[in-house]
Amino acid sequence: MVLALALALCLPATGAVRQLVAVDAASARSTTALVRVYRRDGRCWRLVAGPWPAHVGRNGLSTHHREGDGTTPLGTFPIGDTAYGVATDPGTRLAYRVLTCGDWWDEDPASPTYNRFRHVRCGTRPPFGSDSEALWLQTAAYAHFAVVDYNAQPAVPGRGSAIFIHVDLGRPTNGCVSLPAGDLVELLRLLRPGDAPEVSIRLRAA
Secondary structure, three states: OHHHHHHHOOOOOOOOOOEEEEEEEOOOOOOEEEEEEEEEEOOEEEEEEEEEEEEOEOOOEEOOOOOOOOOEEOEEEEEOOEEEEOOOOOOOOOEEEEOOOOEEEOOOOOOOOOOOEEEOOOOOOOOOOOOOEEHHHOOOOOOOEEEEOOOOOOOOOOOOOOOEEEEOOOOOEOOOEEEOHHHHHHHHHHOOHHHOOEEEEEEOOO
16 A cells, blocks of 8 residues: 555646546556556545556557557546446446437547537438547447546647547557446446546556
8 A cells, every 4th residue: 555655646636636547557568557546635645446457559558649540648637527338327426428329429630529529310420520439339348438538628630539448348449448347337436526537647567
């Protein structure tokens, strides 16, 4: 526990942040990582869950992530206020949307709603293109997921989109962080919007 606290003190969480999800990968070429959850207790960070095994991008991790490059972006980012999933709410304190036909994530760099959730009428072609995801069809990976607010507010075209923490499929991802289903549910139940949770994706011995 002393070692865990010492590691946590180095994490770049500031301001109102009281909850932090640390994703530790051994190198930029790694496709696996360990995930731990910390909560600020006064001036110290307290380990509350993990370590959990995780997969990251099929091409490792990068500080210069670009749309479709297969890397997971390095850095510290807010966790979105809304979680999503094909399955019902697992008991998270975040707002939760059950995915239905017509629920997309806009991954078209030319779109004015790039890197945002969009709903269009079921069965209609969305106004955005590229490799935008029909979220409701990803019944395994997207049983539940939290959103990493990477490249948001504003979204820079081409800098990357749809970075989630989702269910692990036993292989590296296209850039997301994936966790075994039970661990992901535990994470979603731990996240508290009032604690301004962030995720720190970094290179260090796990």
